[in-house]
Amino acid sequence: MGLKDSFQFWAIGQFLNTVIHSPEQAIPDRLEADKRLDLLGRLAVLRAGLSGLISGLIVVGVAFLLSDWEGASGLSGLSFILILTIASSLTTVFELMFLYRDSLSTAARMAKILDIPQSELEQVDLENSISHWLIHAALGAPGFHITMFGIDPLARIGKVGMLIRKTLKKFGVFAGASMFKLILRRMWVRLLGRVATRAVIEIVQLPVFIVLNMLGMHTMMKDMRSRLVGHEFTPQLFGHxxxxGLDSIEPGLLSALHAGMVEQITVARFIHPNQIRVLDLLGPVPSETHVPTETQLRRANxxxxxxxxxxxxxxxxxxxFLRDLEQQLGSEEGRRVKQEIDDAIHDLTPLSRPWN
Structure with missing residues (x-):
């Protein structure tokens, strides 16, 4: 078993352990459950901001310590940069570890509130593994790039695009939050050149990194909530x-539904867990393609x-892609559908308007 697989199974074990020992209780009332989920998300965002503040203050403290320490007078500018880089690297690593752990812990508490069955949480096959989905969300991965249900998300990327993608992936670490912070801080250090000024610059940067942490955690919480709520909401969406019933869907409509799923996945270039759930319920691609009627195409869109x-x-x-769908549905209908889904995911509001 490779390091990546070992880490994933360890993270899954931690997630399930948190679910089992979480003090949270299942909340049947959707309004109360929504309030509790919102509170957990806001607290996670605040903790993310606090962790950014603490890690920044540590680096500021090191910078001020160097500026006031008599023994530092003999150090070269390169030595100062090296010391601050090490301090910044260590604090950022611990900060990110805390954020990943906290986001998974929050997701586990959300799963307990939503009363997702333990048997479903323990599934490890990728098509149905909620734990895998949440771990990928914590690491900032929007979805999966592998071929699933016969759909290759990267089918339209082309040879040149694939080459560029592989090259960028090798240097992907430079796009990470930790490396971004290190590079930005070191740029200021090299430009300004004095330790006391470095410390002041670190203080000026603090609000920026606090806000970045909070925005990042807010986005992560929204995606985690979408994956958790989407798991129980998708069958309701099919029913609405x-x-x-799925068994009575006309061949033309079924062909249009599968074509729509292929289109949106290849446009996004990844398969989101909610799309995996939809494809799993939708069933295999029909062996024979049927031309949908205008009404069937509208329902599929x-x-x-x-x-x-x-x-x-x-x-x-x-x-x-969304604009094209809106043009086919009509802007008002498209806006209402998006709002209904947003309310269902983030406010736990059931679908009530008939989709004629």
Whole structure:
């Protein structure tokens, strides 16, 4: 077993252990459950800001210590940079470890409130593993890039795009929050050149990194909540969109639904866990393709917009895809569908308007 797999299984074990020993109780009332989930998310965001403040103050303390320490007078500028880099690296590592652990712990408490069955939380196969999905969310991964259900998310990227992607992936560490902080801090250090000024600059940076931490955790909490709520909401979405039942869906509509899923996944270039859940319930791709009627295509487009609205990042390509769907549905209908899904995920509001 590789290091990556070992880490994932360790993280899954920690997540399940937190679920078992969590003081939270399942809340059947959706309004009260929503309030509790909102509170947990806000507290996680505040803790993220606090961790950014503490880690920044530690680096500031080291910088001021060097500026006042008599023994530091003989150190070269390069030595100062090295000491501050080590201090910044260590504090950032511990800060990120705390953020990852805290986000998974918060997600486990949310799962307990939503009363997701233990048997479902313990599943380890990727198609149904909530634990895997949450760990990927904690690490900032929007979804999976592997081929699943016969759909390759990277099918449209091309050879040149794939080469660029592999190159960027090798240097992906430079896009990480920790490396971003280190580079930014060291740039200021090299430009200004004096230890006392370095300490002042560290103080000036503090609000920036606190806000970055809070924004990052807020986004992470939204994605984790989407993955948790989406797990129980997706069957309800099917029931609302297709009251005739999955077994009675017409061939033309089924073909349009599968085509819509392929389109949105290849546009986003990853498979979001909520899309995995949809594909699992939708069943295999029909062996024979049928041309949908205008009504069937409209129903499929509405469903595609609903699924896409609860499935991850909103890149430029994704926004274009949503605009195309809105043009086919009508701007008012598209806006209402997106709002209904947002309310269902983030306010636990049940779908009530008929989708005719």
């Amino acid at each position: 969109a297709f009251p005739e 509405r469903f595609s917009m609903a699924v896409f609205s609860m499935s991850g990042k909103n890149s430029l390509r994704c926004r274009r």
